[in-house]
Amino acid sequence: MRVCVIGASGKLGKYIVRHCLDRGYDVVAVCRERSTAKLDDFKGRIRIVPGATNDREVIKEAVKGCEGVLTVLVPWGVQQYSTGTAQAVLDFAEPGARLVFSCGWHITRDGKDVYSRKLKMFVKVFGFVARLFRFADLDDQVEACRRIFESDTRWTVVRGSDLEEGESQGLPVWSRHVGDPILASNLTRRIDFALFMVEALTNDELIREAPAIVGRKSPSAIAYASEDRREQA
Numbered sequence: 001m002r003v004c005v006i007g008a009s010g011k012l013g014k015y016i017v018r019h020c021l022d023r024g025y026d027v028v029a030v031c032r033e034r035s036t037a038k039l040d041d042f043k044g045r046i047r048i049v050p051g052a053t054n055d056r057e058v059i060k061e062a063v064k065g066c067e068g069v070l071t072v073l074v075p076w077g078v079q080q081y082s083t084g085t086a087q088a089v090l091d092f093a094e095p096g097a098r099l100v101f102s103c104g105w106h107i108t109r110d111g112k113d114v115y116s117r118k119l120k121m122f123v124k125v126f127g128f129v130a131r132l133f134r135f136a137d138l139d140d141q142v143e144a145c146r147r148i149f150e151s152d153t154r155w156t157v158v159r160g161s162d163l164e165e166g167e168s169q170g171l172p173v174w175s176r177h178v179g180d181p182i183l184a185s186n187l188t189r190r191i192d193f194a195l196f197m198v199e200a201l202t203n204d205e206l207i208r209e210a211p212a213i214v215g216r217k218s219p220s221a222i223a224y225a226s227e228d229r230r231e232q233a
């Protein structure tokens with residue numbers, strides 16, 4: 001399978017590339033020109049299309065012939081970077097391609113997520129400071145995801161909890177709504193966030209879903225699993 005990884009040079013993107021190569025996929029990577037050196041570890045094993053990820057010509061060229069497109073949506077900058085990136089992917093990906101996007105828990109699909117006071121405060125303060133100093137725009141990620149949710153493509157929006165580094169704990173568990181008890185621990189290894197995105201490419205149950213994920217060895221995931229076993233006994 002040929003896949004395109006958009007935003008490949010970031011921390012999440014590099015893990016995604018590695019998981020794809022482990023599966024024997026052909027990888028086309030898109031990242032800003034100045035960041036191509038961050039992909040040196042993969043030299044000779046991937047094709048890089050350098051450029052801004054909201055540059056429509058760059059995306060058009062990169063997604064050609066790809067059955068899967070994995071996109072890291074980031075709120076950085078105030079030029080509608082995420083929205084431009086998502087729209088270009090929706091417009092130019094091959095018909096029927098699996099499209100998987102990353103974002104955070106703050107994105108809601110149906111408004112039924114229940115957020116902690118801490119998360120609400122973070123979004124409010126970060127959003128305000130980011131807009132004030134013009135280094136990021138959380139509303140841009142919101143608009144990008146709104147367009148994806150409305151699209152009739154074969155998309156999945158993976159909503160990440162707080163992240164940490166470390167060895168893989170396996171495929172994260174997920175739920176449709178933030179606030180569900182299984183997600184209470186709010187922590188996932190970044191390597192496993194990437195794993196979930198790559199697995200989503202071949203999991204049709206996740207088409208047009210916006211799973212909120214948490215580490216499978218996090219206390220809330222373990223508590224939920226044992227409760228489930230007790231109920232089945």
Ligand SMILES: NC(=O)c1ccc[n+]([C@@H]2O[C@H](COP(=O)([O-])OP(=O)(O)OC[C@H]3O[C@@H](n4cnc5c(N)ncnc54)[C@H](OP(=O)(O)O)[C@@H]3O)[C@@H](O)[C@H]2O)c1
Binds near residue numbers: 011072073077103162
């Ligand atoms: N960090 C968290 O705790 C957290 C929590 C939940 C969800 N998420 C989600 O996880 C994904 C990855 O987040 P991450 O924090 O781990 O970041 P990351 O993977 O390190 O990615 C950062 C990306 O942003 C790009 N970037 C940085 N500054 C930019 C700018 N000014 N203009 C355009 N692009 C810029 C980087 O490109 P270069 O390599 O070219 O610099 C890189 O591709 C995102 O979708 C995020 O919403 C993160």
